[in-house]
Amino acid sequence: MTFESELYKGNFTIAECGKCKKIVWPPSEFCNNCFNQVIWRKGACEGKIIEFSKKNNEYFCLIEIENHIKVIGKMTSGIPIEGNKIKIDKCGIRENNYFFEISLI
Amino acid sequence: MSKVGIASYGITKFSMEDSKIESVLLESTKKLFDDTPNLSRKDIDAVLVSTNNNSKYLSAILSEMSGIEPKIAHSIESLCNSGTNSIVSAYSYIASGLADVVLVSGAERYDSAGQILEWDNSRGEFKHPIFWASIFTKAYKREFSITDEQLALVSAKNHKQSQHNPYALSKKVYSLKEIINSKKLTDDLRLLDCSRPCTGGASILLASEDSCKKFTDNPIWITGIGQKTMSAGFTKNMAFSSMESTQYAALSALKMSKHSVMDVNVAEVHDAFAVCEPMALESIGFTDKGKGMDMIKELHTTNNFKINPRGGLIGAGHPLGATGIAQTIEITQQLQSNAEKRQVENAKIGLVHNMSAAATSSTVLVLER
Numbered sequence: 001m002t003f004e005s006e007l008y009k010g011n012f013t014i015a016e017c018g019k020c021k022k023i024v025w026p027p028s029e030f031c032n033n034c035f036n037q038v039i040w041r042k043g044a045c046e047g048k049i050i051e052f053s054k055k056n057n058e059y060f061c062l063i064e065i066e067n068h069i070k071v072i073g074k075m076t077s078g079i080p081i082e083g084n085k086i087k088i089d090k091c092g093i094r095e096n097n098y099f100f101e102i103s104l105i
Numbered sequence: 106m107s108k109v110g111i112a113s114y115g116i117t118k119f120s121m122e123d124s125k126i127e128s129v130l131l132e133s134t135k136k137l138f139d140d141t142p143n144l145s146r147k148d149i150d151a152v153l154v155s156t157n158n159n160s161k162y163l164s165a166i167l168s169e170m171s172g173i174e175p176k177i178a179h180s181i182e183s184l185c186n187s188g189t190n191s192i193v194s195a196y197s198y199i200a201s202g203l204a205d206v207v208l209v210s211g212a213e214r215y216d217s218a219g220q221i222l223e224w225d226n227s228r229g230e231f232k233h234p235i236f237w238a239s240i241f242t243k244a245y246k247r248e249f250s251i252t253d254e255q256l257a258l259v260s261a262k263n264h265k266q267s268q269h270n271p272y273a274l275s276k277k278v279y280s281l282k283e284i285i286n287s288k289k290l291t292d293d294l295r296l297l298d299c300s301r302p303c304t305g306g307a308s309i310l311l312a313s314e315d316s317c318k319k320f321t322d323n324p325i326w327i328t329g330i331g332q333k334t335m336s337a338g339f340t341k342n343m344a345f346s347s348m349e350s351t352q353y354a355a356l357s358a359l360k361m362s363k364h365s366v367m368d369v370n371v372a373e374v375h376d377a378f379a380v381c382e383p384m385a386l387e388s389i390g391f392t393d394k395g396k397g398m399d400m401i402k403e404l405h406t407t408n409n410f411k412i413n414p415r416g417g418l419i420g421a422g423h424p425l426g427a428t429g430i431a432q433t434i435e436i437t438q439q440l441q442s443n444a445e446k447r448q449v450e451n452a453k454i455g456l457v458h459n460m461s462a463a464a465t466s467s468t469v470l471v472l473e474r
Contacts, residue, residue: 024340026227053243055292
């Protein structure tokens, strides 16, 4: 199991160090704090908007999940505001890029 | 530790030419040799090439095309601050005694692969630099109540200044209205807020104190170096309205030079996008947080060329691997009083700020007469 193999299936997983419990992002097999092996667990898929902008009619948002992981995702409905709570509705890999589709909670 | 100086340089015009990367490297190297009569190919101990076009062994290729057989030859790639990082490598070779004279040559093509960061998947589908720049711009505007009209001053100033730079890509002065009305890329970014990738080359010759004297009567000394890499991923930035790596690098470089930022008379800062200039000025310490645009407005209205005299990246163009070297050449010319219509009066101490990957990595140099 790897982050990408799960992401291909549409699952957002989180790499957490089996020893020091640090969340490792970007995902990696080994902890970047103590080099111990990580454990893959299901991500909360909920977080908040840190910042956003808009290209054409599409909002792209910098979001933070579990107070640590930041990714840029596409807002599929609603108008974002900094600090708003969001959830990841859909994620995966498309044309070799990760994608995250989010909406307001 | 031996002093390390800049003994000579050569630069090409920045353009959208479809030239071979090795031809661009050779062109600026040839100019450097043409302007350095006492330089023999045998003097050069190391040839360092700065480029993101690194599928070739370009330092060996440039060496062969130039008739140089160096002891040391390799490429250096770190995206947009490859140029100053190459200069730091050259400095280190000389300071350590492994080399006495080093040729650093940077070049890029307009279609450089270094523009898109394939590794940084936390950007999702939004990997083009306009997306991180939009996030920076939105965050900066929001935190400090800055408007698009105010930010347009950066582009107006730097296009204006670049008209006195014979090597610049920009051919035009733009009004604030033209900048604000230029093509909207995102809600927070217009086309004229951006520097443009282009084809260009820049070469610089570094040498020990004794050797410098052989090539020039007017050497410029590298007296401060600071480098810092916080991460490789844009989203790992802790703040989106300031540049943490720049703060560290500037502090280190100024400490090494034994100067304060107030001593700096002229500087090139990495204005990849308009918002980067006030952020860089604040992070280096030229002004307080949120006050960068006040400084830029004052410089623009008084026609003071202290910041980005060659037009910065927005005016001069941004051939990634050549940019840091071109910035260093500009400050060298300023300190040698050779900058013609761009000349900042009585410039004695200069600073170069070159960064990469959405400010996750920065390099700062202090130069002196």
